[in-house]
Amino acid sequence: MQQYDVSMSLGAKQGQMKSWERIGLVMLSFGVLGMLAAFLGAGDNQLMPFLAGLVMLATGGILYTRNRGKFLIFSLLLFTGGLLSLSFLWFKLHINASVWLIWISGFTALGALIYTYQRFGKGISGIENNHIFHTEISRPGGTITWFLSITFTGFYVLLYWFPGYLHGLIYVTEPFFQWFIGKDTIYYTQDGSISGYNQWYLYGFIYTLAVLIMGIRFIFKYRHNRYQIVRTVSVMFFQLFIAFLLPGVLEKLNATGSQVETFYFSYFWPLDYDALFPSNLAHIATLGMFGKFLIYWMLIGAFVAVPVLTYFFGKRWYCSWVCGCGGLAETAGDPFRHLSSKSLKSWQIERITIYSVLVLIFLITVLLLSNWRWDFLNSDIALSLKKGYGFGISSIFAGVIGTGFYPILGNRVWCRFGCPQAAILGILQKYFSRFRITTNGAQCISCGNCSTYCEMGIDVKYYAQRGQNIVRASCVGCGVCSAVCPRGVLKLENSSVKNRTTLSLDHASLDLFD
Amino acid sequence: MHIVIIGNGVAGVTAARYIRKQSDYDITIISAETEYFFSRTALMYVFMGHMRFKDIKPYEDGFWAKNRINLMMAFVNKIDTDKQIVSLSSNRIIQYDKLILATGSVYNKFGWPGENLEGVQGLYSYQDLQLLEQNVKNTRQALIVGGGLIGIEMAEMLASRGVQVSFLVREQSYWNNVLPPEESKMVGRHIKAHHFDLRLGAELKEILSDDQGHVRAAISTAGEEFPCQLLGLTAGVKPNITLAESSGTIECERGILVNEFLETNIKDVYAIGDCIQHRIAPEGRKVFEQVWYTGKIMGKTLASTICGKPSPYHPGIWFNSAKFLDLEYQVYGFVPNILENPFQSLYWEHEDGMKSIRIVYDVSKENQVIGFNLMGIRYRHEICVRWIRENKKLDEVVQHLALANFDPEFFSRYEKEIQALA
Numbered sequence: 042m043q044q045y046d047v048s049m050s051l052g053a054k055q056g057q058m059k060s061w062e063r064i065g066l067v068m069l070s071f072g073v074l075g076m077l078a079a080f081l082g083a084g085d086n087q088l089m090p091f092l093a094g095l096v097m098l099a100t101g102g103i104l105y106t107r108n109r110g111k112f113l114i115f116s117l118l119l120f121t122g123g124l125l126s127l128s129f130l131w132f133k134l135h136i137n138a139s140v141w142l143i144w145i146s147g148f149t150a151l152g153a154l155i156y157t158y159q160r161f162g163k164g165i166s167g168i169e170n171n172h173i174f175h176t177e178i179s180r181p182g183g184t185i186t187w188f189l190s191i192t193f194t195g196f197y198v199l200l201y202w203f204p205g206y207l208h209g210l211i212y213v214t215e216p217f218f219q220w221f222i223g224k225d226t227i228y229y230t231q232d233g234s235i236s237g238y239n240q241w242y243l244y245g246f247i248y249t250l251a252v253l254i255m256g257i258r259f260i261f262k263y264r265h266n267r268y269q270i271v272r273t274v275s276v277m278f279f280q281l282f283i284a285f286l287l288p289g290v291l292e293k294l295n296a297t298g299s300q301v302e303t304f305y306f307s308y309f310w311p312l313d314y315d316a317l318f319p320s321n322l323a324h325i326a327t328l329g330m331f332g333k334f335l336i337y338w339m340l341i342g343a344f345v346a347v348p349v350l351t352y353f354f355g356k357r358w359y360c361s362w363v364c365g366c367g368g369l370a371e372t373a374g375d376p377f378r379h380l381s382s383k384s385l386k387s388w389q390i391e392r393i394t395i396y397s398v399l400v401l402i403f404l405i406t407v408l409l410l411s412n413w414r415w416d417f418l419n420s421d422i423a424l425s426l427k428k429g430y431g432f433g434i435s436s437i438f439a440g441v442i443g444t445g446f447y448p449i450l451g452n453r454v455w456c457r458f459g460c461p462q463a464a465i466l467g468i469l470q471k472y473f474s475r476f477r478i479t480t481n482g483a484q485c486i487s488c489g490n491c492s493t494y495c496e497m498g499i500d501v502k503y504y505a506q507r508g509q510n511i512v513r514a515s516c517v518g519c520g521v522c523s524a525v526c527p528r529g530v531l532k533l534e535n536s537s538v539k540n541r542t543t544l545s546l547d548h549a550s551l552d553l554f555d
Numbered sequence: 556m557h558i559v560i561i562g563n564g565v566a567g568v569t570a571a572r573y574i575r576k577q578s579d580y581d582i583t584i585i586s587a588e589t590e591y592f593f594s595r596t597a598l599m600y601v602f603m604g605h606m607r608f609k610d611i612k613p614y615e616d617g618f619w620a621k622n623r624i625n626l627m628m629a630f631v632n633k634i635d636t637d638k639q640i641v642s643l644s645s646n647r648i649i650q651y652d653k654l655i656l657a658t659g660s661v662y663n664k665f666g667w668p669g670e671n672l673e674g675v676q677g678l679y680s681y682q683d684l685q686l687l688e689q690n691v692k693n694t695r696q697a698l699i700v701g702g703g704l705i706g707i708e709m710a711e712m713l714a715s716r717g718v719q720v721s722f723l724v725r726e727q728s729y730w731n732n733v734l735p736p737e738e739s740k741m742v743g744r745h746i747k748a749h750h751f752d753l754r755l756g757a758e759l760k761e762i763l764s765d766d767q768g769h770v771r772a773a774i775s776t777a778g779e780e781f782p783c784q785l786l787g788l789t790a791g792v793k794p795n796i797t798l799a800e801s802s803g804t805i806e807c808e809r810g811i812l813v814n815e816f817l818e819t820n821i822k823d824v825y826a827i828g829d830c831i832q833h834r835i836a837p838e839g840r841k842v843f844e845q846v847w848y849t850g851k852i853m854g855k856t857l858a859s860t861i862c863g864k865p866s867p868y869h870p871g872i873w874f875n876s877a878k879f880l881d882l883e884y885q886v887y888g889f890v891p892n893i894l895e896n897p898f899q900s901l902y903w904e905h906e907d908g909m910k911s912i913r914i915v916y917d918v919s920k921e922n923q924v925i926g927f928n929l930m931g932i933r934y935r936h937e938i939c940v941r942w943i944r945e946n947k948k949l950d951e952v953v954q955h956l957a958l959a960n961f962d963p964e965f966f967s968r969y970e971k972e973i974q975a976l977a
Contacts (some may be wrong), residue, residue, distance in 0.1 A: 165748055167881030171715045172604035201663025265881075267965040274627050337752040385615065481961055484885070486847045487565075487613040488597035493606050506613055523963050529885055529933035532961050 065156025069365030070114070072149030074122050079141055079213045081126030085203045101486040115185070124182065127154065132204060141213045146250060153254045162261035169262055170494070181380055184446040194445030201436045204240040211243050220243045222289050223296035245285050247447055252280040255372035262375075268520045268533070272361055276368035283307045301331045307363050311402045312462035315436055316343070318427060319413035329377060347462075348469055351370065354535055355476025356466035357518025364462075366455060369444065370496065371519060375454025381451025381498040388498070389514065391458050398434055399464040405430055434459065453496045457515060467514030475535045478511035480504060484528045491522035491531060505530050512541060556578040558861065559641060561650035561798065565847055566828025567657030568592045569854025570861075572950070577862035582623070585641070587630035589681050591616060596740060596847060598684045599708045603650075603715045624911050634802040636821045653823045653861055656799055656811060660792040660829040662664065662671040662705075669762030678786040687712070690785050694718050696784040698773050700759045702729055704877050707742075709787045710751055710888065711880055719860030719867050721752040721781050723759055725790075734890055737902060738884075738911060738930050745882045745909070756906055762786055770803040792845060810843065815867040817857045825861075827853035834964055837870055846875055872940050882909065887939035888926030890915050895897055898925070901949065903973045905931070912973060922949040932969075933961040953977040 051547035058066075081093050101120030105113070107433045161169055177183040199206045208227075215226045227239040256277040264268035264491040283306050292303040311317035316339050350358045360367045381387075405426050443455030456463050470476060478501070485508070497515045501522045504511045511531075523531040560567040571582050578906055597611035613852050619626050630644040634654070634834040634974030641649050664670050676683060676692050697713050699706050702724030710720045726732060729746065746753045758776045765771040772782045794810030799819075806820040807810045810832030817825050828850040836842045852870050859866040876885045892901055892912065897919035903933035904911040910931035916922045923946050938959045942952055956970045 165745075165881055168605075170603070170605040174607050175604035190773075230740040266963060268963040271965050479961075481933070482874070482935060482940070483848050483851075484874070486593040486596045487611075488600060489594060489606055489610045489613070490597075490600065493610045502613065520963060527883070529883055529961060532933070532963060 059159060062159040063155055065159055066114075066152070068148050068152030069156060070118060070152070072145055072147070074118065074125060075145040075148060076210070078147060079209045080128060080207070080446040081122070081129075081209060082176045082264070087145050091127070092510035094123045098127065099123075100437040114385070115188075115332040135518055137424075138216050145213070150250065150254055152256060157258035157261050161258065162264065165329055166265035168237050170334060170525070179376060179379075186377075186380070190448040191443060193447060194441055196444050197441040200240055200244055201440060203509055204238040205235070207240055207243065208235075208238070211238055214243050214246055217246075218289075222292040224292065242289075245288075248256070248365070249280050249285040251373040252365075252368050253277055253372075255375065256368075259372050259375050263524060265444050266276055266520075266524050269524060272520070273371065275362045276364075276371055279363050280309050280365055280368045284491065288453075300329050302328060304335060305365075306338065307365060308339070308464065309339065309347065310397065311343075311406070311465070312366075312460060314402050314406075314430060314461075315427065320427075345395045347466065348473070351466055351469040351476075354457050354473050354518070355462065355474050355533075356470045357476070357516075357517050357533070359466055359516035360463060361458060361519045366443070367453075367461065367517065370452040374447050377447045377452045378496040379451070379493050381446065381453060381457070383495070383498050385500075388500075391498070394424075394458045395460065395467075397460050398438070399461040401434070402461050404428060432485045451496055451498065453498075453517070456496050456517065463515070463517075470516070471512060471514040475538050475541070476512075477534060478504075478516065478522065479532045479534050480508055480510055481528075481530045481532065483508055485530045486528055488527060490527065494521050494525045501531070510541060556652045557650065558582050558655065559649060559659060560584045560652050560655040561641065562586060562657035562659055562828065562830075563588070563592050564595060564657060564659050564850065565592075565829060566659075566850035566854045567655060569851045570655055570827060570858050571854075571859030572622070573855045574890065575622050575624060575863055580861075581625070583625040583627055583641060585629055585643075585649075586626045586633055587628065587644075590626065591619070593681070595679075598678070598681070599712050601713045602687065611733060615747070631798060632801070634805070634824075636800060636802050636804045636824055639823070646790065651755060651823075653825070655857065655861075656805075656819075656824070656826040656830060657850075658795045658798055658829045658830045661795045662788055663701075663791045663793055664788060665790065666676060667759055668761060669715040669764060669773075671762050671771065672786075673768055673772045675692060675762060675786045675788065678705055679792060691716050691718065694784040696721070696781075696783045697723075697785040697787060698723065698781045699787040699789055700786065702726060703789055704730075704790075706748065706789035707749065707879050709789055711749075713785070713787075714749070714751070715828050715971055718785070719752075721754065722746065723754050723757045723781075725756070725758050729753070729755065731892055733892055735755070735759065735771045735890065735900070735902075735913065735928065736892065737904060738913070738928060739892075741904075741908060741930055742879050742884075745880055747868060749880050776914055792829070794832060794845075798825055799826070799830070816860055816865060817853055817868055825857055827857050833868075837868060839873065839952075840870055844870070846849055848874075872943055873942070874936060878933075882931055883929075883933065885932075885934055886927065887934065887936065888915070888924075888943045890926040890928040900928075901953070901973070901977055903969065905969065910969075912969065914973075916949045919944070923947070924949055924952045927959070933958045935961040949977065 065207050077097070081097070101116045101123055104116035105120060123305055126182040173179045178185040180186065204211065211226055218224065218226050222242065226239045226242055227235060230236045256273050259273050260270050266361070288303040288305055291301050294301045295303065305313065315321050323333050327336065346358070361371055408418070408426065409423055438459045439455045445461065446454045485502065487502055487506045489502055492499070493503060495501050496519060497517060499513050499516060500510070501511060518533055522534050523533060558580050560571055560583065567584055571584055574580060574582055583761060591612050592614065593608065594611045595909060597606065600606045601608050604725045604796055629647070631641050632644050633642045635642070637682055639651055641651065641654070643649065660679065669675065673877070676686055676690060678684065678687060684894055691713065694713070696719045699710050699720060699722045702722070706722065710722055713720050713891060728736060728739040729743040734742065743753060743755065751952040754775070760774045761777045762775065763772045764787055770783060770786050772780050773786055774780050796807045799805040799807050799811045804821055811819060811830050812834050813819055813826050813831045814834050815837070817827055819826055819912050829845040833842050856866050856868045872888055874887045876883070878884065891898060894915070896917055897917050899918055900913050900915045902911065902913045911929070912932060913928040914924060915926035915928070916924045924942055926943070927934055935958070953974055956973060957968065960970070961967060
């Protein structure tokens with residue numbers, strides 16, 4: 042007897058989906074299908090979509106016949122996607138790109154909202170973690186978790202190095218960006234063949250849509266917890282306004298001749314790894330007043346705001362309230378938070394890797410800056426250092442692994458193992474901050490919910506069951522440990538640094554455990 | 556010196572850890588239940604898929620070897636306190652210098668007709684959880700008998716598998732032998748809001764069998780028949796004293812009798828945790844207190860005694876917590892279910908009926924505060940206990956109430972409303 046199926050974790054508590062949940066999922070599928078079809082068939086690229094359409098048709102068909110029950114929806118989706126894209130090619134259908142974009146984002150957003158509202162937003166609010174470790178869609182090593190990981194990773198590989206394969210999607214979003222930023226995203230040569238792409242606006246579009254949709258899902262899920270709501274609204278705000286709309290507006294001003302340039306105000310060195318590279322500084326210097334402002338902004342952000350705000354609030358002010366990487370992890374990544382490893386081994390690995398990346402970018406930055414002044418390296422070496430970091434760390438680590446491996450290593454892969462900004466914030470948090478997670482006396486029953494749902498892989502209960510406050514460099518202050526605790530044991534606090542790391546109870550009569 | 560501990564629950568394991576901290580004695584923990592220590596209160600989360608079994612183990616598996624604590628998975632048949640040996644079901648004999656009994660508890664059966672049918676079970680051990688996995692497979696309707704904490708957990712677990720749950724509770728209001736009436740009613744409302752068929756003032760009369768010896772229905776004393784394929788017995792637990800009694804020498808009543816040093820009547824034999832009964836109740840405490848942290852305190856206290864620093868068991872000021880479905884509950888100090896002279900309370904309830912604060916005080920001692928009862932709101936253990944210990948008066952406590960709040964940031968605060976009541 043099949044005990045757990047996908048519908049159990051997708052569906053209602055009673056193991057059966059309500060009709061509106063189904064409607065939401067169907068609409069969501071329309072959106073995803075549109076995306077698949079656009080990916081495969083939109084625009085004037087012909088051969089690739091034909092081959093991919095065939096592959097999808099075949100995979101969907103094989104999956105359906107071999108394993109009807111388990112992957113029913115999934116195989117049908119693949120099959121229909123393949124069929125759609127082939128028919129687009131066959132009939133040389135050139136659907137208007139804007140219609141296509143509205144179709145994709147409209148159905149995806151509306152379907153997801155209907156579904157997540159039905160699933161999480163109604164009835165009695167509370168912790169909704171039933172069957173997470175039972176079903177293929179969310180258990181560690183589940184079939185669908187693997188599939189999602191391969192899909193995400195594949196998308197990032199195409200995005201970074203083979204944007205031509207994303208022609209369909211770039212084509213679909215181009216009219217929107219022509220209107221919004223006043224620039225093309227597909228470039229043509231004189232004779233009409235494609236010479237290149239700017240895929241980053243497509244990326245920003247998908248990224249922002251994911252943060253918004255999944256952010257609303259998160260708010261539904263934790264609607265009884267105002268800390269979670271405020272924090273999620275914050276990351277959604279920063280992604281939409283500061284990391285998507287504002288850079289777009291600047292780009293448009295740039296296109297219309299103003300002396301400004303697109304800029305991401307919510308990222309600082311060293312996460313914005315080339316911010317202090319000579320080439321970048323020299324370029325900004327050419328931007329007049331605007332350039333001057335940027336220089337101040339970058340310096341104040343990296344060297345004043347980071348230590349001061351971290352002293353008062355912990356690293357969470359950035360990692361789970363402002364940062365775009367953190368924003369994606371907290372929203373789109375939330376369904377994967379339990380997949381982070383809590384072993385002592387992974388903590389040891391994490392400390393090595395994250396501080397190595399920090400040392401690396403620090404050295405490269407210092408080297409390039411001193412070379413600018415004293416000119417002792419030949420320009421090839423300087424360039425290759427820059428490129429090496431950009432490729433190895435920024436693209437592969439932060440992008441491909443950082444997001445592609447959400448379903449394998451949890452939603453904070455990059456933040457935990459790589460991000461040099463998180464490393465700096467973490468050192469500050471550990472040694473120069475008022476932030477801690479207070480353990481409430483001796484109420485802990487060692488149940489393990491806090492550790493399980495810690496996206497950073499901190500073994501929270503190790504501290505909680507000893508009655509000890511949690512002061513860890515990696516904690517991003519998402520507050521989910523406190524939310525899932527069934528006994529009211531954990532609270533994120535910024536109170537005075539006195540007694541911050543000691544056991545929380547005076548030892549007179551309640552010195553119980555250590 | 557060889558210390559043998561029977562039972563790898565929280566009491567036995569805590570004793571072992573603290574003996575190791577203070578000595579180099581050989582330590583052996585024997586358990587027939589599981590290889591490694593796990594959090595018993597978290598079994599429900601494994602069943603509901605919030606965690607895997609390995610996630611509810613408080614220590615990584617390498618912890619035990621590293622701390623030189625021998626774990627032995629075996630069933631102890633008999634204890635011989637004269638020869639200082641325990642014999643295992645494998646016929647192996649183990650010699651001890653000091654023996655610690657931490658055998659926990661077993662769920663109550665009250666001799667109902669049909670209580671041994673298939674599909675009738677309680678929930679206490681890892682084996683019970685596995686049995687429940689089997690039993691739930693063909694279950695559409697279940698009946699839970701007994702309205703304690705395990706009852707509501709079991710109801711929640713079964714509901715997560717799409718089972719329709721009815722709930723027979725003997726009391727006229729849920730858990731009203733512990734909770735004051737308002738809080739008790741609040742839990743009752745919450746249970747009904749979750750669509751459980753809660754029957755208050757209802758008792759089980761008999762359990763009916765189908766042709767295969769499996770439960771098919773149950774009848775209440777009021778004569779109502781409840782069709783069910785699974786029947787949960789959650790009418791409390793009692794100390795597990797089977798093994799202690801097998802010795803013929805260790806004195807038991809309802810539990811293994813211990814003095815304030817957790818010593819039994821036999822030299823070098825101790826008992827801790829759920830399985831004990833205090834000969835004299837500790838100050839402000841009860842003879843039976845089967846909760847997680849009392850097991851921990853007993854383990855730690857006994858470790859000191861065994862390691863040469865005789866220490867009496869002083870659990871301090873009572874506290875506890877629980878979660879009824881989505882409703883959190885905390886208690887600090889003395890909160891009687893029925894307030895009688897000289898005790899009174901200041902009670903505030905949120906208009907949504909899902910949050911409340913009760914401060915209990917003693918009128919005969921100038922309104923000295925003696926207890927806090929919280930529903931849907933978290934309070935700070937340290938502050939509440941300090942106020943109680945320092946005999947703070949109601950006025951002062953109410954004035955500084957904000958210090959006690961432990962809810963997450965941005966949560967609504969209700970101190971002003973309570974101050975307005977006082």
